[in-house]
Amino acid sequence: MVNPMMVLDKVELRRGGRVIVGPISLGLRDAGVTMAMGPNGAGKTTLLRALHGLERVSSGQIRWAESAEALRARQAFVFQTPILMRRSVLDSIAYPLRLKGVSRGEARERAAACAETVGLRVRLKKDASTLSGGEKQKMALARALITEPALLFLDEPSANLDGRSTREIEEILTHIRAGGTRIVMSTHDIGQARRLADEVVFLHDGRLVEQASSAAFFDAPQSNQAYAYLQGDIVI
Ligand SMILES: Nc1ncnc2c1ncn2[C@@H]1O[C@H](COP(=O)(O)OP(=O)(O)OP(=O)(O)O)[C@@H](O)[C@H]1O
Numbered sequence: 001m002v003n004p005m006m007v008l009d010k011v012e013l014r015r016g017g018r019v020i021v022g023p024i025s026l027g028l029r030d031a032g033v034t035m036a037m038g039p040n041g042a043g044k045t046t047l048l049r050a051l052h053g054l055e056r057v058s059s060g061q062i063r064w065a066e067s068a069e070a071l072r073a074r075q076a077f078v079f080q081t082p083i084l085m086r087r088s089v090l091d092s093i094a095y096p097l098r099l100k101g102v103s104r105g106e107a108r109e110r111a112a113a114c115a116e117t118v119g120l121r122v123r124l125k126k127d128a129s130t131l132s133g134g135e136k137q138k139m140a141l142a143r144a145l146i147t148e149p150a151l152l153f154l155d156e157p158s159a160n161l162d163g164r165s166t167r168e169i170e171e172i173l174t175h176i177r178a179g180g181t182r183i184v185m186s187t188h189d190i191g192q193a194r195r196l197a198d199e200v201v202f203l204h205d206g207r208l209v210e211q212a213s214s215a216a217f218f219d220a221p222q223s224n225q226a227y228a229y230l231q232g233d234i235v236i
Contacts, residue, residue: 005030005151005182006051009058013046021046021206023060028184030065032198033177034187035214041231044079044186048153051184052077075151076144079082080159082136089131091123093142100147114142115184118172142170152176154185158192170195190230194218202226211218 004027012022021043028034036044041174044128049055053072066073068082076096085092098104113123116137123131131139137157148191154173158166166189172197177183187193193200193214200217202210210217221227 003066004028007063008060009063011050011057011062013043013050013055014058020208021050021203022058024208025060026201026208030071031180031182033173033183033185033196034199035193035197036184036201036203036230037188037193037226038203041205041236043206044203045155046206048077048155048184048186052153056122071151074147074149076147076149078140078144078152078154078157080156082140083232084128084136085154087128088124089126089128089139092128093120093146096143096147099190111142111148114146115139117122117145117175118142119168122204134161134168137161137165137169138172141169145176149181151182151184154183156186156188158180158187158189166192202229204229 007027008024010023010025012024013020024047036047038044043226046055050057052075054077072153078197085095087095090108090111093114093179094104094107097107097110102110110122112124115124118141120135120138120142123135128139142155158169161169170192173183185196197214199213201208202217202221202223204223209223209225210221212222218230221230
């Protein structure tokens with residue numbers, strides 16, 4: 001593979017005496033959008049969290065092209081349910097910069113610019129908890145973008161959103177991908193995966209079943225599980 005950004009070598013995660021992910025071996029190249037797909041419980045969230053360093057790997061190795069510490073400082077994670085703080089939208093978006101020691105004024109200025117990017121400019125003074133679901137997710141995205149991540153993880157970022165908000169989130173992701181940010185995300189929305197993914201990593205029962213370019217995966221899935229999943233059938 002040309003320029004792998006990270007390589008997983010027989011990575012396994014065990015919890016409560018049970019293997020929940022793995023063993024998985026795969027390489028992720030250093031550009032584009034990788035989409036983790038698979039039925040409920042396949043291990044998508046756990047895998048993304050492990051890649052971001054939020055889950056302990058039980059055995060095997062995750063190797064990075066650069067030092068894990070250096071990369072960690074330049075990666076961000078958008079959770080399925082946004083984490084809310086009792087602050088204004090502006091200060092919520094500015095928060096990661098404040099943690100890094102950036103002055104309040106500069107953090108707020110950059111937060112306002114990020115809010116503009118995600119279409120939340122007119123909501124800046126509102127309490128974050130009063131936002132709609134779609135707005136909350138956009139705020140979470142802005143809070144991730146403010147750190148200018150080289151690598152962005154998103155776990156089903158539009159799971160509970162209507163079609164319009166989903167498209168708006170997708171437009172933002174397309175924009176930041178074009179800016180060079182590497183994206184690794186999960187979705188159950190097959191249309192979204194077709195629209196955004198460069199490659200698909202299909203998981204089933206904690207195992208990697210397929211890794212293929214988006215075109216190859218959607219045109220001709222190689223496994224019965226992926227075929228059934230794309231048809232909306234029960235995957236066994
Ligand atoms: N900390 C944990 N301890 C025990 N089991 C866990 C833990 N975390 C996840 N699991 C189990 O691991 C499996 C994979 O879960 P995960 O949330 O990664 O799947 P998923 O593909 O993201 O599912 P969904 O599409 O429903 O969000 C599930 O069976 C889940 O119950």
